[in-house]
Amino acid sequence: MNMKRAFYIGRFQPFHLGHHSVITSIAEEVDELIIGIGSAQKSHEVNNPFTAGERVMMIRHALEDIDVHFYALPIDDTLQNPIWVSYVTSRTPPFDTVYTNNPLVIELFEETGVKVKQPPMYHRNEYSGTEIRRRMLEGEEWKHLVPDAVADVIEEINGVRRLRRVAGTD
Numbered sequence: 774m775n776m777k778r779a780f781y782i783g784r785f786q787p788f789h790l791g792h793h794s795v796i797t798s799i800a801e802e803v804d805e806l807i808i809g810i811g812s813a814q815k816s817h818e819v820n821n822p823f824t825a826g827e828r829v830m831m832i833r834h835a836l837e838d839i840d841v842h843f844y845a846l847p848i849d850d851t852l853q854n855p856i857w858v859s860y861v862t863s864r865t866p867p868f869d870t871v872y873t874n875n876p877l878v879i880e881l882f883e884e885t886g887v888k889v890k891q892p893p894m895y896h897r898n899e900y901s902g903t904e905i906r907r908r909m910l911e912g913e914e915w916k917h918l919v920p921d922a923v924a925d926v927i928e929e930i931n932g933v934r935r936l937r938r939v940a941g942t943d
């Protein structure tokens with residue numbers, strides 16, 4: 774069995790339609806995709822409101838329509854950057870390509886000889902976790918920027934109320 778397996782890492786706070794578009798394109802190039810849920814230990818913060826388990830739920834439901842085997846795996850941060858790549862690979866199935874636009878992630882993987890591809894950005898001004906959290910806080914429309922399944926998860930966990938509470942605006 775010689776599978777083409779790739780790794781895509783993000784915080785997914787929340788998982789949005791930009792992530793969905795990237796994964797749809799990656800799915801055409803690989804047999805299996807490992808989705809790393811970064812900063813897994815963080816939640817209940819203005820920039821990281823959702824738990825790792827809630828982000829697993831978002832991804833699981835949002836990707837029901839996608840034709841690729843995927844693993845959504847929470848990955849905690851490490852205190853030291855130089856050990857992060859070996860920590861990641863100790864927690865994931867083997868992969869040969871990383872998809873990311875994060876400069877630190879690019880640097881750390883390239884230093885260890887792993888091939889990195891940078892996916893194109895989709896409507897980055899709106900499809901952005903930062904913009905979606907801002908809209909939630911300001912009471913603006915945000916549901917059209919995420920898959921319907923993600924809006925349902927956020928409603929189920931009362932995510933907007935939590936974000937406002939941790940931001941001290943509710």
Ligand SMILES: Nc1ncnc2c1ncn2[C@@H]1O[C@H](COP(=O)(O)OP(=O)(O)OP(=O)(O)O)[C@@H](O)[C@H]1O
Nearest residue numbers: 783784785791873874875894895897900901902903
């Ligand atoms: N609109 C988009 N189109 C394509 N790729 C995106 C888009 N938004 C984010 N990405 C990429 O997805 C990966 C994971 O991103 P992340 O989960 O941090 O989302 P984000 O929208 O950048 O979140 P935040 O604004 O909270 O930092 C990163 O490589 C990021 O560059």
Ligand SMILES: NC(=O)c1ccc[n+]([C@@H]2O[C@H](COP(=O)(O)O)[C@@H](O)[C@H]2O)c1
Nearest residue numbers: 782783784811812850851853854857875
């Ligand atoms: N030392 C570390 O723990 C380390 C290093 C590089 C990236 N990361 C994580 O990888 C993820 C990258 O995702 P983004 O592209 O969404 O920023 C983040 O969760 C970030 O914390 C962690």
